[in-house]
Amino acid sequence: MSELILFFSFSFLAISSSALVITVKNPVHAVLFLILSFIASAGLLFLLEIEFISLIFIVVYVGAIAVLFLFVVMMLDIKITESDKNYLKYFPIGSFLGLAFFGEILFIIFNNFESNPQESTVQHFNWSEFVDYTTNVQALGQVLYTTYFLYFLLAGIILLVAMLGAIVLTLTFDRKVKTQTIYRQVSRDFNNAIFVTSIK
Secondary structure, eight states, X not given: OHHHHXXXXXXXXXXXXXXXXXXXXXHHHHXXXXXXXXHHHHHHHHHTTOHHHHHHIIIIIIIIIIXXXXXXXXXXXXOXXXXXXXXXXXXXXXXXXXXXXXXXXXXXXXXXXXXXXXXXXXXXXXXXXXXXXXOHHHHHHHHHTTTSHHHXXXXXXXXXXXXXXXXXXXXXXOTTSOOOOHHHHHTOOHHXXXXXXXXX
């Protein structure tokens, strides 16, 4: 019962936040609702026992893309302007596509996908869950760090080279720029810094 309540809660949160992404006028609020939509989708995937995809949603979409969008929108200082376009002319085609989409969802929900309409007495039983039960994250880790460990290391080296290349390209080595050495300026003796001269 609790899983069903969580499922409907995450579903309502994902749908409402996705609708607010395209309806709010402030772009910063739109990005925040986009992050909330990704988090709700990750919660749905976690309830469906797809832990790896759920973690990928949080790490990649929320941790990288959505935060990047947020910082870009905040740094660009986008001004909210009123649009002169009339979007009511798209209402009929939008309503038709929306009704077709929800009709397809209802058709999928209320119809099963059994190839044999007659009930069969043979039932599938997964013995591996009782012998060696592993989640999809554990199974992926076992395969990734045993069979494909070389490819994993090569991917890490490629990402490291890309990161170092981006750092080197952003650095500027201009020797004509005058800089101050604060430590040397503060540590100077006043006898060598101040000279008393007589003006004739």
